[in-house]
Amino acid sequence: MPPTQGGLHDASSSTSPDSTERSYDEKPPELSEKAPEALHNEKLRDSQATGTTGESSVLPGDDVDEDEDTLSYSSGPPSLGYSLHNPRRERYIILFFTLLFIESGVLPLILFYSLEWGAHLSVTKNLAIITSLIGTVSGLKLTQRTFQLWFSTGHESRRPIGSARYGMDAFHVLISLTLFAFFVPLVVGSSLSPASPRTTAMALPCVMLTFCTPMLLTGLFDRRLRVPVRVSSLPPRAPLPPLTYTIVEDVVAVDGGGGLAFRHAWAHRYQSSRVMRRVLRVLALWWGLTGVALGGGLIAIAWTAPENTAYGLGYAVPWMWAIAGAVATVPYVHDRLAYERATWAAPGPAAAHRDVRLSVQLTRDAADREVERRARAERRARDRQNRLSGVSGVSGFSAMSGVAPPPGVACRDYAPSPGGSVRAEDVPLPEGRPHTPPLHTPPLHTPAPTPPLPEVKRPEAAYQSPDGSLMV
Template sequence: MPQIIRGTRSHSDSGSPPAPQSPPGRITFENLRRPSSKSIPPADRDHNGVYYDSRAASQREYNRRASTLQSYYLEHPELLPQIPFTFRHGFKRWRLGGYIALMVFDACIVPILLYYALTFGGNVEGYITFAVITAIWGGPTYIEFAVRSFRLVIIKQARFFKPLGTDKRWAFDITNWILVLVIAVVTALLIVGAAPHDVFLRVLSMPGPAILYCLAGPVFLLSLYHHFGWKAPFRISSTPKGEPVWPGVYYIVEDVVAVNARGGRPFREGMASRYKASPIFRKMMRDLSWFWSIGGLIMAVACTVVVVINPVPEEVAYGIGWGVPFLWAGVWGAITIPWVRSVMRHERNTWEQESDMMKSTMMPTPTEENILAGDTTAENRV
């Protein structure tokens, strides 16, 4: 039975010639440039076969290549498309992880600490406390939003970060528009709640649930479009207007990794190719979209009810409104990580087994191979 070695890097992504063909009965998917063994920790070297060299997703390599990952995988449908991003190697995982951790600290922990410390520890008036919180809140979020907008619109090489199929200067992805909604709603709540001398504490407890509404709502709506087969009313990241909409989580992952983690168009191309080629991957994206969107909306409604009803003291409602949504997101994330790893492991094994079966049924006998190769001696022996 033919053996398949999992590789990740296509030669077409940099314009270099293809690697020499392997011996009959053995298919190899070789990287263009493999990471040296010295640069990979010993514990991770067993995973080298599925490691996508992070340099292949760099902007420099993107500018050099001759064709897209999508065109390469269309020409090689037997290959499982590889996604040019990994959390096992490289600095990108720390960049993305640090970005998420900083946003959670700024959006959740800081408002809670400042409110309870200033109110009960320092006996500071509410309007002063929230003047400080409003001035501080969202600093890293605003900066990161400005940076990702800069990458998509302003810089000369912004094409590397833009969604697939568009080179227009003003072409935000759907995640950028969702962030605009989140920032506008949360800022409005903070301003309205902190404007009077006697602050509206219940209004100031709502930014957490509002973030869930603004994030889970669009994901749920996109997933509905996908479920019913509706066409995109406008461009949604890499999906042009009039094309079928994909699950909502797909766009969030695509945009965040491509722009915030600097995966760029190579990541968008690899993820799109994987989605089109793998039914298991498509099902995972669909299930994750329902899991996050429905769960997020339920949690947002529950927090809203707790915050606005009078029997719950305002001081308690504030902690629930700011803390519970982020705690829920942490639990959902802890469930998602092993779930995704398990599904992708199953996807890889299933793909290899199907490839093995297909190759074994299509592989010519040794005598036929010799005849096709021009071995007249073998033909005479037959």
């Protein structure tokens, strides 16, 4: 994150469920008592000297919540700390989408027409062969993603902010529903006797409808929809941003290895940049509207056009739409990012820097809870061992209770949860540093040493002998 002028932007303070936009005008304390005209002239002179303006960047009609104590100006857009321009990542992306295209785009078309016209197989055998070969790549990817979220090394850093031990992100749930919508027409169409190519031709259109419908709704009602369940890093009943925001967050954090550091940086970038919010909403509207319209049209064509034509269109047109959309999206995003950098410090309504609140839980995340759970388990085991060995006292924190941090964990803008006693691991850290319990924290309570008991001489027993003398 680049350094800011007039203080760092604290994303942990942006946890209110409202979604009002903010624009902060800097008012030095020494000018607070001046007359309005003198104050305006001072602002005007400052704006001419620094290249900014004292006028608010909020558009007419915006709901503004002024807060003079929270000033946030930076020299450029907040850095995400992540780049796709990496040879390993580029090879992985190309390999995965190539295999996915061959599996669900090329193979169904080649096998269907070659087995029907060349091998003269029946439609039932033809679709049975195709169904048995489709789904390997997508199924393996879903399994790998589940393993990364739950069981792999450093899984705590891949889960959403504030999620539970076996929590899943929204993209994982969405892709599971999408695969279900893909396999149902395939299985039903190939299991009929005779098999139905029209039913199997609905597989990819159903994927488009499942994936693009929530994208269209969240794009139309930007930060106005609420659901009673957690959506990735957003708590239940929080205003939902466009689905493109959630997809980017989850894919980069889990599949791209960005982890919690990227989730925090992505939330900060979305809250700070008006241009980024507009880009994500435009993409959600474009992909959602075209996907829903095209998917519904292909389902109608599957039952009205000739059988062979409907099958070919059902598997060819969705991939043509996806490739054309990707080709158009990449230059559009690059152009908007360049515009964002150029207009970040622009005066007036053209400024790209305009804050908005997003209900992202930045107080306690899964990585910290997992570290604390391990530390508590080790302390309990050590106390049990001390009791068995006869050592009194409570172990508390020691060098043995420090747990090595999971790889890639970086809790940015961390703030302790309100209420309760403040523990050593709840102390907020500087920007960008990993949050783990210290290895050499002094005990919370050191019992006073017990003084040794004085040695007491026991009196020796005395008795009288029969002759009257005293015997010891």
